[in-house]
Amino acid sequence: DAKTTQPPSMDCAEGRAANLPCNHSTISGNEYVYWYRQIHSQGPQYIIHGLKNNETNEMASLIITEDRKSSTLILPHATLRDTAVYYCIVENTDKLIFGTGTRLQVFP
Amino acid sequence: EAEVAQSPRYKITEKSQAVAFWCDPISGHATLYWYRQILGQGPELLVQFQDESVVDDSQLPKDRFSAERLKGVDSTLKIQPAELGDSAMYLCASSLLVASDTQYFGPGTRLTVL
Numbered sequence: 001d002a003k004t005t006q007p008p009s010m011d012c013a014e015g016r017a018a019n020l021p022c023n024h025s026t027i028s029g030n031e032y033v034y035w036y037r038q039i040h041s042q043g044p045q046y047i048i049h050g051l052k053n054n055e056t057n058e059m060a061s062l063i064i065t066e067d068r069k070s071s072t073l074i075l076p077h078a079t080l081r082d083t084a085v086y087y088c089i090v091e092n093t094d095k096l097i098f099g100t101g102t103r104l105q106v107f108p
Numbered sequence: 109e110a111e112v113a114q115s116p117r118y119k120i121t122e123k124s125q126a127v128a129f130w131c132d133p134i135s136g137h138a139t140l141y142w143y144r145q146i147l148g149q150g151p152e153l154l155v156q157f158q159d160e161s162v163v164d165d166s167q168l169p170k171d172r173f174s175a176e177r178l179k180g181v182d183s184t185l186k187i188q189p190a191e192l193g194d195s196a197m198y199l200c201a202s203s204l205l206v207a208s209d210t211q212y213f214g215p216g217t218r219l220t221v222l
Contacts, residue, residue, distance in 0.1 A: 046211070087150060098151050
């Protein structure tokens with residue numbers, strides 16, 4: 001299973017864009033990149049996923065490099081409620097293998 | 109919006125006692141997952157069901173853990189006997205089908221073993 005590398009923590013000012021990086025250099029051609037987040041003491045929440053093309057939904061944008069070895073999750077206007085642990089996961093055959101994620105702290 | 113339901117939300121038990129957790133997936137979701145999350149770590153898959161059948165329980169400690177999904181809808185995860193190291197969050201997730209379908213998580217059950 002492809003592994004992912006994320007910074008352990010990041011800060012972001014409220015109202016600014018939060019850009020969360022993820023390296024997945026061993027990803028294979030049929031593996032999706034998924035992003036989930038987990039707010040304290042809650043279950044993980046699905047954010048977005050993609051295979052090759054960039055994706056956008058009401059929560060975030062996902063930018064995947066052309067070689068697919070890294071990706072960036074963008075929260076365009078971070079709010080205090082976006083403070084959470086963000087997990088980047090490479091999914092293969094419907095299995096999600098979580099790492100320790102990036103703890104994003106949004107400050108006023 | 110449909111959600112995965114779990115109960116109880118919190119459970120405190122003494123070691124060597126039996127505990128059980130219940131999960132009701134989103135209606136129509138064929139695949140159900142149980143995860144365990146130790147504090148400070150990401151969730152780890154324990155067992156995966158496709159309808160009523162177990163498709164992956166390779167990480168389930170079968171000497172003390174059991175899981176069932178008898179009618180292919182709701183599911184129960186049991187620990188007997190509980191040990192101190194079982195203190196964790198137990199999460200249930202469901203997805204519509206199997207391959208590459210988004211998993212939706214419930215709120216979890218936080219277990220404390222004293």
